[in-house]
Amino acid sequence: MTLQARDLTVQFPGAAAPALREVTLDIAAGSFTVLVGPSGSGKSTLLYCLAGLLQPTDGQVVDDGVPVTGPHPRRGMAFQRDILFSWMSVESNIRFALRANGVPARDHPAWVRELLTAVGLPLDVGGRRPSQLSGGMRQRVGLARMLAGEPDVMLMDEPFAALDAQTRLRMQDLVVDLWSRLRRTVLFVTHDVDEAIRLSDRIVVLADGHIRSTIDNPLPRPRPADSLADLAGYSELRRWLHHQLDTNTKITTSKEH
Template sequence: MTTYAPTTGAELALRGVGLGRSEDPVLDGLDLDIAPGELLAVVGPSGCGKSTLLRTLAGLLAPLDGRVTQDGTPITRPHADRALVFQDDALLPWRTVRANVELPLAIRRAGTRAERRQAAASWLARVGLAAHAHKLPHQLSGGQRQRVQLARALAGGPRAVLMDEPFGALDAQTRADMQDLLVEILHDTGATVVFVTHDVDEALYLGDRVALLGSGRLGAVLDVPHPRERGADTAALRQRILDSL
């Protein structure tokens, strides 16, 4: 049983997507294409619909208008092909760290129980938590819990990973470490990623493109010339994004 075999990223698309009351929509006529294997960072002010966008892509919220598709097929419900990672770790507090990582594999009935345990152990080693497998989530730091959540999300081999400000509550150094870990792991998986953040610098470091969302409407979608290069000269692009928020 492979633990992080390369995958083919999903192609995600929204066409005329609307959600919410007509006089005050959360999303309004949204059109967006996300290429297979792309990391799209989404930035915008609080309440502009970023989390709603992720939940719509996940199949947790059905749009009132328009279509949401994966590889051309309508998204109508959650699927193991799409993993959600939240800012709040959402780990099951009564399950050990290893059991939390095993969960998506158990739901998919992937391999034998022994194989699932081995896969979970491999993922925990991958995120630097092999020694913490038998602990409960409350015994870990915030950064460690986010590592577990990342391992759990990717253990099932999803083709799309939808991340809702997963590092927003972490201190600056832990946040930078988690960003680097995410870059390293995603290089191996090939998954498509939609990453919501308030942090423009985080968006510019992680994203192949940055989508600007405001009041449920999509503004510019900007190419990042040097994604995943710390210290790259993105000052002009950063200022353009800040001016748009």
Template sequence: MAQLSVDGVDFAYPNGHAVFRDFSLHVQAGEFVALLGPSGCGKSTLLNLLSGFQQPQRGSVAINGVAVTPEAPELGYVFQSPQLFPWLNALDNVRFGLRMAKRLGAAEQRERARHYLELVGLGDAAHKLPYQLSGGMQQRVALARTLVMEPTLLLMDEPFAALDAISRSSMNEETLRLWSALGQTVVFITHDIDEAVFLADRVVVLGGAPEGIRSELAIDLPRPRSQRATRKLPRFHQYSSALMDCIADAAEA
């Protein structure tokens, strides 16, 4: 499992807009952390720093004590859009990263890709092209494509924002099931307070740039979680209400 350390990071864009000043964040191995905050607070910039796609002007970002790079084998990235190759079927979309990395032989690649398709509930859709899949199914293929590389740290950038409410609820439960089974460390960006509370061990609220972390809230709800049971708990609504107040304060600051 991966431990993520962000220490004393400064980051500003070339136009001088400062996003972070002396920003620090630590995520323990196996922890599920959700990031919330008003628009413009730097959530996506932070994910780019965590993935190594952007570099801080000061400070460090490390996975298990090693400076992060986009090619780090520990790292998996799940985008808001599935970004599947339309000419490849589901199995070959999942297999694509293994082929590019030249990992395993062709038969072993297909075997592993099929395993992860089955893990996300799409074993019967292996030969379907993306246009033949619903939005939720496409996002499951994208998730399997990331998981097949067996990363220990998942960075998820609002991966279910474009889905309808029913598909989003299903993907939330699927994400927790896979996280429980595979044990990755997860950093999950969302604008949805209830989604953050349902998924996370800890919710980190960012203030307006360059404030950084405004608040953190540990989510002490029993696991395993289900949408039907968990959302009925009084503590679920208490957490959601507290986070809503915090984000409203951040937006007004």
């Protein structure tokens, strides 16, 4: 297993209830796992603990056998909003990540070209500032900067939530393409059922700080957006997920579809 959460509890000061309560989860190397749940269910809190950006009140995160005590380049993070430096060009943003990863400056131009190509951006974007780019292009730059750290694990916190529908679908295609080519481990947070179905190998449903249920996604790849609903098993899986997301449904610890 690449990442393991063991009995994680997170209690924020002043909060009436824990954000996470004794959560245990194994993330297999090379898998594409999606965390889905309503707002306030603990999805982002769990992701931040796995990234090492938040220390749990109790329990432990282990990455490839090593306890997680803080961030590490092995675990890359993509946020709901891009965190690009607005005063820097796209190329300088990527170079910043390369320097942080110890890549010699002489190698930066080749790396920048490779990373921009990997995320489907033209090379002339490198000279622009983030404010000159569309939301989808900024998210692509954010992915390029994350990949500059050569992470083994890509942790993604609703990175496409603010994008329009068509751009969101294109970004989903990009992430699946990167995952299939690079074979990195992906843990992706969303509240959108169709996004969870389209992207995942495995879906983990969270509710009220608990893992309510898990399921292996039985739908074959590829899963084109315009024919997703036509795939055998799609309607049944979608109904099951909506049932699990219904807060009036009795909580189960695990479910195999």
